[in-house]
Amino acid sequence: MPFVLPLLGLAVFAQGTSEFMLSGLLPDIARDLHISVPAAGSLTSAFAVGMVIGAPLLAMLSMRWSRRRALLAFLVAFLLVHVLGAVTTHYEVLLATRFVAALANAGFLAVALATATAMVPPDAKGRATSVLLGGTTMACVAGVPAGALLGELWGWRSAFWAVALLSLPALLAILWSVPADRAPRFSDAGSGTRGELRALRGPRLVVLLLLGALVNGATFCAFTYLAPLVTEVTGIGAGWVPAVLALFGLGSFVGVGLGSRLADTRPAPLLVAGGAALLLGWTVLALTAGNPVAALVLVFVQGALSFAVGSTLVSQVLYAATGAPALGGGFATAALNVGAAIGPWCGGAALTAGLGFRAPLWVSALLTALALVLAGVARGARRRTVRRGVPSAQDAPA
Template sequence: MPFVLPLLALAVFAQSTSEFMLSGLLPDIARDLHISVSAAGSLTSAFAVGMVIGAPLLAMLSMRWSRRRALLAFLVAFLLVHVLGAVTTHYGVLLATRIVAALANAGFLAVALATATAMVAPDAKGRATSVLLGGTIMACVAGVPAGALLGELWGWRSAFWAVALVSLPALLAILRSVPADPAGQFAVAGAGTRGELRALRSPRLVVLLLLGALVNGATFCAFTYLAPLVTDVTGIGSGGVPAVLALFGLGSFVGVGLGGRLADTRPVPLLVAGGAALLLGWTAFAFTAGNPVAALALVFVQGALSFAVGSTLVSQVLYAAAGAPTLGGGFATAALNVGAAIGPWCGGAALTAGFGFRSPLWVSALLTALALVLAGVAHGARRRTVRPGAPSAQDAPA
């Protein structure tokens, strides 16, 4: 793996930390800016909307630039709006910085995925993808708790300064290590925007994006409500919540590593077996959540399975979008964020309906089941349309 990839992952770590860290900073922000907690919560929603809209849009706009110029522009914009967010005293300005930060994050991740896969061998896209997504995992394991700790010690603004500071090494790495390609050259064979859009019409690609949204929705539905589950159902004290979240993150880190090893060589067995195991795991978790030993084991296992399957789906999107590497990465980013928004909303709806703290686990099981049904229907449809005796793509998950 090129040395620049871990440093690109460092930028992804900073950006993912920024996306998730507000959950521990909202009360402090609300008090400081004299707004309601619900108004402060809209900062998180604004970031999510910016990610979904910005990923394909910014990827498309950046196709006129070189990879290095695009990555630098997005990362500099991300860094500067965090500095502005750290010093502003106006809620409207802070809200605007969250939207711009999300757009910059989305554009950076889309181009970083295209850059990472272009810098490795054609059959190593899964490993490159797993390195970048490792930044998101480390944000969940270390970045978000560190942001909450900084907010507790020195106020919420210190977390914004920290995110900006962590982005600097990646900025220098891009300047030194990413090739200064001619502008407009990272569309395949000069295909340009129209060529990449045509390449995205593949039914297989659409299925992969839907599967990614469903699996990520299941992951973040359970993860979002993990704290009240382990305190109110499992019986673990609130002081043990950080350790439980870290256990999920550790499992996620293992899963991304597993996905990186197998996504390039055995994606179909990993997706089929992993998807079935995910469904069984969420169901078992819902039944055994009251048992601390079983719950802790399943927190780790489900974290590993979720990110092994999820990272493999992202790499398969990039394989399926070989003719659209930039927009493929953009749409993969958007699909993951659609899932990250819909999953917690569905889990929250189940809680509001009075189904208890186990209900998000059942929602995660339902979303995973929908993904398996979609994959099965797509696989059946493809078999009916493939000519007898024609070779099938080994890396097709559906």
């Protein structure tokens, strides 16, 4: 595995920390900037919108650049807006920096996925993907609690400075290790974009992207409302909530590691068995959430299963997107973030309807069930096509 990949993973860790850390900093930000907590919460929404828009858009805009230039541009932009966010005293400026940071994050991750898979053998895309996505899972395990601790000790601005500093090693690694291609990836960005967009219309890719959105929606629906679940239903004290969230993050880190061992060699069994286990796990957790031991075990297990299946779906998108090496990672990133936005919204709607704190778990189970049904329908369609004598690599997910 090339040396630069773990350092790209460090940049993804910094970006994931930036995305999630505001959950522990909002009250401090609201007091400092003299705004309401809901207004501070809009900072999170701005980041989510930027991620969904930025992944495909910036992947397309960067197609005239070499990967090294694109990675440097996105990472420098991400670093600078965090410095600006750390020193500003105006809410509107901070809101703008969150949106721009998300655009840079989305563009960086899209290009980093393409770069990572291009720097490894053709049959190692799953392992390369897991190195980058491992940065996101470590943000849940260590980055978010560390950001909250920094905010408590030295104020919310110190967390923004820390994210900027964490980005520096990756910046140096890109300068040192990513080839400085002089030519852009496409001499005609317009025709290159059109060609890649045509490749992304293949049924198999569309199904894989939908599956990624559904599985990630289920993951973040449950994760977003994990704190009230364990305090109100499980009966664990509020002081233990960071440890429970870290337990989920630790499970996700383990899941990405275990998934990477099978994503390149046996993806179909992993997805089928992992998807079925996810559905069972969300259902059992919803039923047994009142038992602290069962709840804690299942929080870890569901974190592992969610990210094992999710990271494998991302690697399968990259395997299937051979005709779209630049945009495949961008659309995979966008699909994951669509799920990360829709899942919590669905869980919140269930809570607003008065269905109780177990309701988001049932929503996660429903989203997972929809993913399994979609995968089954797509596999059946592929088999019917093959029986008619028109096999195609783009018909359904592996």
